[in-house]
Amino acid sequence: MYNFYDFCNERKHINTNRKANNSPLSKKLEHSFVTQLEKNQNIVHKICRLYTNDSDSHNDLFQEITIQLWRAYPKFRGEAKFSTWMYRVALNTAITLYRKSKRTIKTQDYEGVSFKITAEAYDDTTEQQLQLMYTAVKGLNDIDKALVFLYLEDRNYKEIAETLGITEVNARVKMNRIKEKLRTILNP
Amino acid sequence: MDELEILKKQWQSQEQGLPHVSYKEIYKMLLKKSSSIVKWIFFISIAELGFWTLLSVFVPESSTKFSDDIGLHNVMVAVNVLNYTVFATFIILFYRNYRKISITDSIKELMQNILRTRKTVKYFVIYNVSASLLLIIGINFYYYANQDIVFKFMTEDYGISNISQERFMRMFFVIQILFGIVMIGFVLLFYRVVYGILLRRLHKNYNELKKIEA
Numbered sequence: 001m002y003n004f005y006d007f008c009n010e011r012k013h014i015n016t017n018r019k020a021n022n023s024p025l026s027k028k029l030e031h032s033f034v035t036q037l038e039k040n041q042n043i044v045h046k047i048c049r050l051y052t053n054d055s056d057s058h059n060d061l062f063q064e065i066t067i068q069l070w071r072a073y074p075k076f077r078g079e080a081k082f083s084t085w086m087y088r089v090a091l092n093t094a095i096t097l098y099r100k101s102k103r104t105i106k107t108q109d110y111e112g113v114s115f116k117i118t119a120e121a122y123d124d125t126t127e128q129q130l131q132l133m134y135t136a137v138k139g140l141n142d143i144d145k146a147l148v149f150l151y152l153e154d155r156n157y158k159e160i161a162e163t164l165g166i167t168e169v170n171a172r173v174k175m176n177r178i179k180e181k182l183r184t185i186l187n188p
Numbered sequence: 189m190d191e192l193e194i195l196k197k198q199w200q201s202q203e204q205g206l207p208h209v210s211y212k213e214i215y216k217m218l219l220k221k222s223s224s225i226v227k228w229i230f231f232i233s234i235a236e237l238g239f240w241t242l243l244s245v246f247v248p249e250s251s252t253k254f255s256d257d258i259g260l261h262n263v264m265v266a267v268n269v270l271n272y273t274v275f276a277t278f279i280i281l282f283y284r285n286y287r288k289i290s291i292t293d294s295i296k297e298l299m300q301n302i303l304r305t306r307k308t309v310k311y312f313v314i315y316n317v318s319a320s321l322l323l324i325i326g327i328n329f330y331y332y333a334n335q336d337i338v339f340k341f342m343t344e345d346y347g348i349s350n351i352s353q354e355r356f357m358r359m360f361f362v363i364q365i366l367f368g369i370v371m372i373g374f375v376l377l378f379y380r381v382v383y384g385i386l387l388r389r390l391h392k393n394y395n396e397l398k399k400i401e402a
Contacts, residue, residue, distance in 0.1 A: 030215070030218070034211055034214045034215050034218075035211070037214055038209070038210070038211050038214055041208070041209055041214075042203050042206055045206040045207060046202070046203075046206065049202075049206070058207075062209065063217050066214060066217045066218070067217060067218065070218050126194065129191050129194060130191075130194060130195055130198060132191070133191040133192060133194065133195045134195060137195070148192075151192075151196070152192075152195060152196050152199045153199070154196070154199075179192065182191075182192060186191060
């Protein structure tokens, strides 16, 4: 299913890759990592918003993802786009962390669920539809949520499949099932 | 699935409402590893206490009977009480260090906490090693001063016979010394490996912090 093995292996590599800790090279590594993360941090925030319900857990998850990304960073050698690589590590972190604290997260407060649109004003029905949809997506299980997230991020099925470590066909089938699921949630 | 398409269309527009974390804040997050290291120090110290307690349960009855017989019962109880009290104090200190490190925000404070944690661990190790050393030396002095009783109860409790007191005592002390050395060596090795690794990591974090503070 998910390539957790890769994920774990990446984490193991940190020790071998970061021996020379004070070298200018590692300094450069830190700088390039932080710069790129700062630039792409919206991705992480969107994941945090999807997987948590209050600002405290949002920040916790953000920090956890940052640390996991940093640990995996020495293995990232530009073979993919930074953002693509980020999707994978960040989602894996969100899912594993979510699994650990499932019970505490299940209680949803409404505030955290709302989807904030700051662009043009929309008529009430569209707005309402959006809120309902977002709430429905938040209610999905962690793995389905990851798929929907990538879909909403406008990744194509090939990318989705690669990020989640499943086949492209599997990704399409899963997505169709999720759409079905969402339909029944919205129109019971 | 129209609603999902609507959401997808609006998906990127939520970005303006997202929080922004600055370069420096992200950098600081990389150093937060310290709190997990200190957490491990806390957990390991508890595990260690559990280990010693468990070990004392498995001490053979003949051995406790022997120390009772030669009049060390009260001393042993006192040593145990003292040891557990000191251990508990250290565990509380470790916990406080952990709490403090996990809630600090400023780099400076974090650095101070790291230094404090290192110091606490150092004292903990010094206490443990010197306490075991003192205990071993003290008991053996007592044995030396009361050779007659030791010989009498040793031969009775363990059913040893056909050996002269002089020869027995010589063997007894050689074994005691060897056992003491192995024991201290084991304790030292344990601390060197377990806490040594954690402290080195803490130190590395400390150095990185120093770089951004400068």
